Amino acid sequence: MIKIAVDAMGGDYAPQEQVKGAVIALEKDQDLFVYLCGDKTAVETELAKYKYDKSRVEIVHTTEIITNEEEPAKAVKAKKDSSTVVAFRLVKEGKADGVVSSGSTGAALSCGVLILGRVRGISRPGLCPTLPNGKGGITLLCDCGANLECKPINLVHFALMGTAYAKAAYGIENPTVGLLNNGTEDHKGDLVHQEANMALKTTPGVNYAGNVEGREIMLGAVDIVVSDGYTGNIAMKSIEGTGKAVGMILKKEFKRNIFTKLGALIVSGIIGKIKHSLDYERCGGAMMLGLSKVVVKGHGNSKAKGFAVCISQAADAVRGNMIGRISDMLEEIRKAEEAAAQVAEAAQAAEQATEQAASETNA
Amino acid sequence: MIKIAVDAMGGDYAPQEQVKGAVIALEKDQDLFVYLCGDKTAVETELAKYKYDKSRVEIVHTTEIITNEEEPAKAVKAKKDSSTVVAFRLVKEGKADGVVSSGSTGAALSCGVLILGRVRGISRPGLCPTLPNGKGGITLLCDCGANLECKPINLVHFALMGTAYAKAAYGIENPTVGLLNNGTEDHKGDLVHQEANMALKTTPGVNYAGNVEGREIMLGAVDIVVSDGYTGNIAMKSIEGTGKAVGMILKKEFKRNIFTKLGALIVSGIIGKIKHSLDYERCGGAMMLGLSKVVVKGHGNSKAKGFAVCISQAADAVRGNMIGRISDMLEEIRKAEEAAAQVAEAAQAAEQATEQAASETNA
Numbered sequence: 082m083i084k085i086a087v088d089a090m091g092g093d094y095a096p097q098e099q100v101k102g103a104v105i106a107l108e109k110d111q112d113l114f115v116y117l118c119g120d121k122t123a124v125e126t127e128l129a130k131y132k133y134d135k136s137r138v139e140i141v142h143t144t145e146i147i148t149n150e151e152e153p154a155k156a157v158k159a160k161k162d163s164s165t166v167v168a169f170r171l172v173k174e175g176k177a178d179g180v181v182s183s184g185s186t187g188a189a190l191s192c193g194v195l196i197l198g199r200v201r202g203i204s205r206p207g208l209c210p211t212l213p214n215g216k217g218g219i220t221l222l223c224d225c226g227a228n229l230e231c232k233p234i235n236l237v238h239f240a241l242m243g244t245a246y247a248k249a250a251y252g253i254e255n256p257t258v259g260l261l262n263n264g265t266e267d268h269k270g271d272l273v274h275q276e277a278n279m280a281l282k283t284t285p286g287v288n289y290a291g292n293v294e295g296r297e298i299m300l301g302a303v304d305i306v307v308s309d310g311y312t313g314n315i316a317m318k319s320i321e322g323t324g325k326a327v328g329m330i331l332k333k334e335f336k337r338n339i340f341t342k343l344g345a346l347i348v349s350g351i352i353g354k355i356k357h358s359l360d361y362e363r364c365g366g367a368m369m370l371g372l373s374k375v376v377v378k379g380h381g382n383s384k385a386k387g388f389a390v391c392i393s394q395a396a397d398a399v400r401g402n403m404i405g406r407i408s409d410m411l412e413e414i415r416k417a418e419e420a421a422a423q424v425a426e427a428a429q430a431a432e433q434a435t436e437q438a439a440s441e442t443n444a
Numbered sequence: 445m446i447k448i449a450v451d452a453m454g455g456d457y458a459p460q461e462q463v464k465g466a467v468i469a470l471e472k473d474q475d476l477f478v479y480l481c482g483d484k485t486a487v488e489t490e491l492a493k494y495k496y497d498k499s500r501v502e503i504v505h506t507t508e509i510i511t512n513e514e515e516p517a518k519a520v521k522a523k524k525d526s527s528t529v530v531a532f533r534l535v536k537e538g539k540a541d542g543v544v545s546s547g548s549t550g551a552a553l554s555c556g557v558l559i560l561g562r563v564r565g566i567s568r569p570g571l572c573p574t575l576p577n578g579k580g581g582i583t584l585l586c587d588c589g590a591n592l593e594c595k596p597i598n599l600v601h602f603a604l605m606g607t608a609y610a611k612a613a614y615g616i617e618n619p620t621v622g623l624l625n626n627g628t629e630d631h632k633g634d635l636v637h638q639e640a641n642m643a644l645k646t647t648p649g650v651n652y653a654g655n656v657e658g659r660e661i662m663l664g665a666v667d668i669v670v671s672d673g674y675t676g677n678i679a680m681k682s683i684e685g686t687g688k689a690v691g692m693i694l695k696k697e698f699k700r701n702i703f704t705k706l707g708a709l710i711v712s713g714i715i716g717k718i719k720h721s722l723d724y725e726r727c728g729g730a731m732m733l734g735l736s737k738v739v740v741k742g743h744g745n746s747k748a749k750g751f752a753v754c755i756s757q758a759a760d761a762v763r764g765n766m767i768g769r770i771s772d773m774l775e776e777i778r779k780a781e782e783a784a785a786q787v788a789e790a791a792q793a794a795e796q797a798t799e800q801a802a803s804e805t806n807a
Contacts, residue, residue, distance in 0.1 A: 215689025263677040295681030299689035314626040315675055316682040318658030323686035326578025326662035330721045334714045341714050348707040351697045358693045
């Protein structure tokens with residue numbers, strides 16, 4: 082049984098949509114157990130609306146809520162009985178395997194770092210949303226805002242963790258990775274991106290496809306796009322805005338007159354499918370990669386269906402051993418580095434021996 | 445009469461589409477004259493296909509072409525008789541008022557800097573494309589790739605030049621400017637963006653609306669979005685990719701079966717309008733802001749209609765005195781700085797006088 086701790090009070094429509102989402106996820110996944118962290122009365126009121134397997138739900142009463150307006154780290158330290166902190170604590174204590182919150186991103190990140198801690202060897206966790214792409218599949222984009230500026234090693238870690246995530250939660254066998262850049266050639270980008278590009282070419286376990294441009298994110302050229310958090314954030318939101326703009330134009334054109342309205346009626350099924358294809362919510366939330374446990378951050382405005390996907394995402398990542406895979410990959414890199422160091426040492430020893438032999442011969 | 449020099453050999457479909465585009469632009473604008481720089485025979489062959497006002501066209505024969513594969517600055521120096529260099533030279537010599545090329549971006553930038561020179565006071569020219577937005581209007585995005593890294597002053601200059609451009613070429617009276625950032629609050633972004641945000645708040649002549657997120661570009665929240673070239677490039681291409689992805693999904697859904705195909709037929713007029721709304725080509729090319737003359741860079745894959753818009757764009761910018769407006773705004777800033785310095789000096793003098801009076805009184 083996979084156990085997921087749910088922050089039932091985080092989000093614009095909490096706890097209604099969070100509780101409903103949990104019920105949907107439980108219905109879909111018979112091997113799932115959820116802890117609903119939140120105000121007992123409010124959560125019970127919502128739960129009472131649905132039929133669900135009571136043996137797989139436990140309410141954990143909390144008395145506080147962290148809002149988006151609060152300074153995250155401070156709020157996490159001050160509000161020990163907030164739904165967010167309590168949900169993370171359940172994971173820390175080993176009662177739950179993963180946690181889902183659609184509350185404040187900063188608070189979730191703070192809880193992740195302060196309560197759960199990072200995976201050994203990872204200095205910077207990354208925020209990795211799943212985007213729907215033009216091929217009808219998905220593209221992972223990491224980082225989307227957790228780290229404004231990155232070192233090459235951070236970008237390499239995002240690639241590695243994205244790979245582990247794609248394998249564990251989405252069953253992609255050998256996911257391809259691209260580095261977001263302003264061109265595909267090796268000399269593109271600043272020094273950080275140039276170095277990261279070179280390092281990724283030889284990173285064990287990462288199926289690196291080279292630099293990719295912004296347009297490849299939505300065209301689905303690679304499974305995982307790696308970026309610093311600043312650029313990733315702007316790319317993601319630019320994509321989001323374009324989707325909305327297309328929706329605005331669709332609406333305007335179809336509402337123009339009686340004929341276009343009739344047309345809209347006729348193709349409404351198709352338009353629905355197109356909307357679904359581009360719908361962010363169907364792809365769930367953002368995985369926080371680099372923490373010692375599975376943490377999914379849902380959209381603040383998540384509705385039940387979208388929030389249910391977030392819970393499934395977390396359960397799938399646990400089931401697919403995402404964290405173990407990340408550690409294994411880091412270990413593989415460590416071993417490769419060690420082996421390379423040994424080879425270098427042996428080569429140096431051999432050189433010295435040759436030199437000595439030569440000087441002895443000469444003498 | 446506005447005179448535009450056209451690089452007739454630059455672009456994937458040159459000279460066919462470039463010549464046809466010039467004919468379209470001439471037809472639309474009776475006050476336009478074009479120099480077509482390119483191989484005389486090739487250009488004449490294309491021109492022979494159309495009816496046009498011969499008194500407003502002059503072919504300037506050139507023997508060389510700069511390709512995308514060449515190192516721009518080198519190519520510009522080596523190929524003195526290339527269509528690109530010759531077109532820029534016509535402007536330098538005062539024969540033409542502006543230039544349009546859909547050849548190599550790097551070559552056009554090099555020609556701009558080496559042959560025309562920058563506007564006094566501008567150190568970094570910016571590439572400013574026009575994007576169609578969800579409101580049915582346009583959004584200018586500067587810089588989109590000319591400068592990988594920027595100082596705050598460069599971002600301020602982009603805002604100023606974008607303002608002059610929006611007024612001159614698009615007749616927007618008091619265009620609003622946003623700074624592309626990973627959030628709207630003043631503390632968002634790195635130091636460069638924080639400083640630029642503060643500086644823009646007091647820049648004379650710039651109607652600054654504050655930080656804007658990626659999604660605002662396509663939603664049309666402001667008229668001009670200012671960015672460093674790296675991020676701007678990735679935002680622009682992310683938007684481009686999303687547009688293409690939507691097209692892929694539309695195609696797939698409408699081609700699914702006989703019923704959806706019928707639906708597509710019924711709403712084909714509407715779909716055509718939606719495509720038109722999102723069409724980059726209808727918005728023309730990117731203005732190279734910061735050069736001493738009007739330079740428009742068209743898409744490499746420009747067809748005639750899109751290229752005609754580029755020519756109109758250049759003519760409109762000349763007609764609206766874009767360069768003069770940029771200089772005037774820089775002068776205004778210089779005066780404001782001078783006035784501020786004088787005030788500071790006067791204040792210091794007054795302070796000294798007061799101190800002296802006080803010490804004399806004490807003595």
